[in-house]
Amino acid sequence: MDRTLGGRQPTGDSRPADGSDDTGLASRSRELEDVSFGAISEADGTCRVQWATPEGLEVVGRGVAARLTARGPERFETIRERAASVFEGLDHTGPDAARPRAFGGFSFHDGHESVAPWTGFEAASFVVPEVLVSRSDEGTWLTAVGDDATEATRRLEEWHDGLLELPAMRPSGTGPGVASTRRTTPLESWREQVEQALDRIEDGELTKVVLAQALSVDLEGPIDVPATVERLRRQYPNCYRFLVGNATGGTFFGAPPERLVSKRGDRVETEALAGSVPRGETPEEDDEHAERMLDNEKFRREHGLVVESIRDQLAPLASKLTVDDRTIRRLATIQHLQTPIEATLEADQHVLELVEALHPTPAVGGVPPETALETIRETESFDRGWYAAPIGWFDADGDGEFAVGLRSGVATDETVTLFAGNGIVADSDPDEEWEEVQLKFRPILDELR
Numbered sequence: 001m002d003r004t005l006g007g008r009q010p011t012g013d014s015r016p017a018d019g020s021d022d023t024g025l026a027s028r029s030r031e032l033e034d035v036s037f038g039a040i041s042e043a044d045g046t047c048r049v050q051w052a053t054p055e056g057l058e059v060v061g062r063g064v065a066a067r068l069t070a071r072g073p074e075r076f077e078t079i080r081e082r083a084a085s086v087f088e089g090l091d092h093t094g095p096d097a098a099r100p101r102a103f104g105g106f107s108f109h110d111g112h113e114s115v116a117p118w119t120g121f122e123a124a125s126f127v128v129p130e131v132l133v134s135r136s137d138e139g140t141w142l143t144a145v146g147d148d149a150t151e152a153t154r155r156l157e158e159w160h161d162g163l164l165e166l167p168a169m170r171p172s173g174t175g176p177g178v179a180s181t182r183r184t185t186p187l188e189s190w191r192e193q194v195e196q197a198l199d200r201i202e203d204g205e206l207t208k209v210v211l212a213q214a215l216s217v218d219l220e221g222p223i224d225v226p227a228t229v230e231r232l233r234r235q236y237p238n239c240y241r242f243l244v245g246n247a248t249g250g251t252f253f254g255a256p257p258e259r260l261v262s263k264r265g266d267r268v269e270t271e272a273l274a275g276s277v278p279r280g281e282t283p284e285e286d287d288e289h290a291e292r293m294l295d296n297e298k299f300r301r302e303h304g305l306v307v308e309s310i311r312d313q314l315a316p317l318a319s320k321l322t323v324d325d326r327t328i329r330r331l332a333t334i335q336h337l338q339t340p341i342e343a344t345l346e347a348d349q350h351v352l353e354l355v356e357a358l359h360p361t362p363a364v365g366g367v368p369p370e371t372a373l374e375t376i377r378e379t380e381s382f383d384r385g386w387y388a389a390p391i392g393w394f395d396a397d398g399d400g401e402f403a404v405g406l407r408s409g410v411a412t413d414e415t416v417t418l419f420a421g422n423g424i425v426a427d428s429d430p431d432e433e434w435e436e437v438q439l440k441f442r443p444i445l446d447e448l449r
């Protein structure tokens, strides 16, 4: 099933501003016996990315064959234009599953600055790794990317030999231990923030806003992020898992339950995920919590706003749009309301155009969007960075998949900063919202202990 990926034609002059010529990548693939993704991610070398979906695709990437960065509100479009030039004329020999992809993400806000803990994270940054290992129902494949076929082939053989040296299994170990934690938003401040948001809601300026908190965790030892991500897989098998390392040693990672969008050809899948209650101690208690959410007017409204907004964004682009029934999404530590949404695109679109149209959904921003974003910027005393923003990949054809960067943290050696938030609507109770936010710290926090 060999195929050659044809790159899209760039729209206008899309050469990188630095004048470099990134065109003409070549990639070569070969099938592998199973390997340890953790060991590849751990192995010495530059820049690593890891991506796994609930459906079973897992990819780990090392090195940089091409890097794309951008800033500001135009960052989605800029990345798309630069990608067109990077992927133009791509010569790929290998199965579809092993094709080169660009991995990375965007900042939540347009005006992102790369300051601590987000040092090294640009407002938009993607890499096409030099080496990719992908595991899917098409098998496990090694792909090497280079400036031409000779380089790709040489790199493929080098890495193939190198992989044989790595351990086939790597223990995922235990957490590094938590020495201390610091909150950006103690309970008293949180109550004030939520009350202020409720005032705006009562004034009619705002219908919903998602407010978040950060929790900075000092560890007892250095964190092994690939091992942490591996442990997250066991607790949250039906979530995404990602890890994006930057050049200065920082790593953003997490296990988000929420798909922002996936696009293959003209098929688009997304979802509304909003509304949170705890898991119960018994199956009965679990159901009671879930039913409270299904029956409650506040939860219905809060969730409905997300469905409506996604529908409004996609409808003009779609020849068909299906909003499925609302269901309960049960995770190890929390339950959510979920509505799957599918669309068939009317015309060809790049997945980044869909990302731009959808981000931020009111599951992480609010309604109306501009007032909600302004409220978030004015209220939150920390930098969202890449938290709650699109994280994922796209390929030469403009297909790809993005999760919402939730249940996540940014790690630098012995500190991890975690982020979690919750939707505030009329009738929200600050103390209940506080409890729900604490549940959302748990996926990562539990793995650090």
Ligand SMILES: C=C(O[C@@H]1C=C(C(=O)O)C=C[C@H]1O)C(=O)O
Binding pocket: 210, 212, 258, 273, 274, 275, 276, 336, 363, 364, 388, 406, 407, 419, 420, 421, 422, 423, 424, 440
């Ligand atoms: C904001 C977060 O989660 C989002 C907000 C939710 C809510 O308000 O109930 C539920 C799921 C996510 O869409 C987070 O995990 O930090």
